[in-house]
Amino acid sequence: MKKFENKVAVVTGGNSGIGYAAAEKLVSLGATVIITGRRKEAIEKAAAEIGAIPFVADQANLKDTEALFTSVQQQYGKVDILFINAGITGHSTLIEEATEDNFDNVMNINFKGAYFTLSRFVPLLGEGASVVILSSIVASTYQPNSSIYQASKAALNSIAKTAAAELAPKKVRVNIVSPGPTRTAVLSKAGIDAATADGIFDQLSATRIPLRKVGTPEDVASLVAYLSDDAATYITGSEFVIDGGFTL
Numbered sequence: 001m002k003k004f005e006n007k008v009a010v011v012t013g014g015n016s017g018i019g020y021a022a023a024e025k026l027v028s029l030g031a032t033v034i035i036t037g038r039r040k041e042a043i044e045k046a047a048a049e050i051g052a053i054p055f056v057a058d059q060a061n062l063k064d065t066e067a068l069f070t071s072v073q074q075q076y077g078k079v080d081i082l083f084i085n086a087g088i089t090g091h092s093t094l095i096e097e098a099t100e101d102n103f104d105n106v107m108n109i110n111f112k113g114a115y116f117t118l119s120r121f122v123p124l125l126g127e128g129a130s131v132v133i134l135s136s137i138v139a140s141t142y143q144p145n146s147s148i149y150q151a152s153k154a155a156l157n158s159i160a161k162t163a164a165a166e167l168a169p170k171k172v173r174v175n176i177v178s179p180g181p182t183r184t185a186v187l188s189k190a191g192i193d194a195a196t197a198d199g200i201f202d203q204l205s206a207t208r209i210p211l212r213k214v215g216t217p218e219d220v221a222s223l224v225a226y227l228s229d230d231a232a233t234y235i236t237g238s239e240f241v242i243d244g245g246f247t248l
């Protein structure tokens with residue numbers, strides 16, 4: 001019997017990158033996995049590739065989150081693994097040049113979306129359930145030009161720890177995974193062309209990351225699977241940095 005047989009997992013933002021790799025890993029371990037994304041075609045393609053169940057939902061939109069909740073409740077009645085992963089970097093700007101659009105977009109997806117996904121799914125989380133919130137090492141860095149993204153992830157760390165305290169009596173664990181540079185489409189979706197994004201990752205790995213590699217989505221997926229497993233039954237409210245030593 002596979003480790004996650006009979007477990008139901010929900011992965012937000014599962015059509016690419018870390019969410020896709022995590023969903024694929026959880027499926028391979030036997031879980032029934034529902035993945036979400038905004039783009040119908042992309043989410044259906046990804047689900048078909050990995051054997052997951054697609055659900056079109058914009059996590060920034062509370063109505064979509066509630067529709068997702070209702071669908072999962074009616075079909076499965078529980079969630080054992082909740083991986084709150086959907087996120088964007090938004091545009092880089094100095095604080096004095098920030099736009100309201102960029103602020104709202106980043107905060108609505110990364111923070112409000114994650115907050116209400118967690119909030120609404122609590123009733124489906126029973127004893128032994130695991131929540132993993134995908135943050136970033138930037139939650140604890142203060143680089144110029146990245147104030148909104150950094151703040152959105154810092155806010156996530158805060159709610160994850162409060163949730164760990166609130167849900168501990170239910171024996172539900174909540175942990176934070178904070179990757180460093182990880183080779184995904186995240187930069188190209190922020191408007192950086194693929195060649196430049198590759199160059200940034202290559203340079204980081206050659207000069208800034210002590211393990212001399214950029215993380216892969218699969219590296220992060222393995223950590224998410226570990227934290228979702230009964231092996232991690234005594235771990236809650238913790239942040240796991242996975243960055244090849246970048247922040248040392």
Ligand SMILES: NC(=O)c1ccc[n+]([C@@H]2O[C@H](COP(=O)([O-])OP(=O)(O)OC[C@H]3O[C@@H](n4cnc5c(N)ncnc54)[C@H](OP(=O)(O)O)[C@@H]3O)[C@@H](O)[C@H]2O)c1
Binds near residue numbers: 037113
């Ligand atoms: N890559 C890194 O270096 C790195 C480092 C630290 C943290 N992170 C975090 O890791 C998470 C995953 O990013 P990634 O690197 O794997 O990038 P990615 O490949 O762009 O994946 C992001 C996923 O989130 C989805 N998504 C975005 N906005 C959404 C929304 N409003 N509703 C539903 N789904 C939405 C995307 O779907 P669409 O394709 O439809 O947009 C995609 O499936 C993010 O929270 C990011 O901040 C990434």
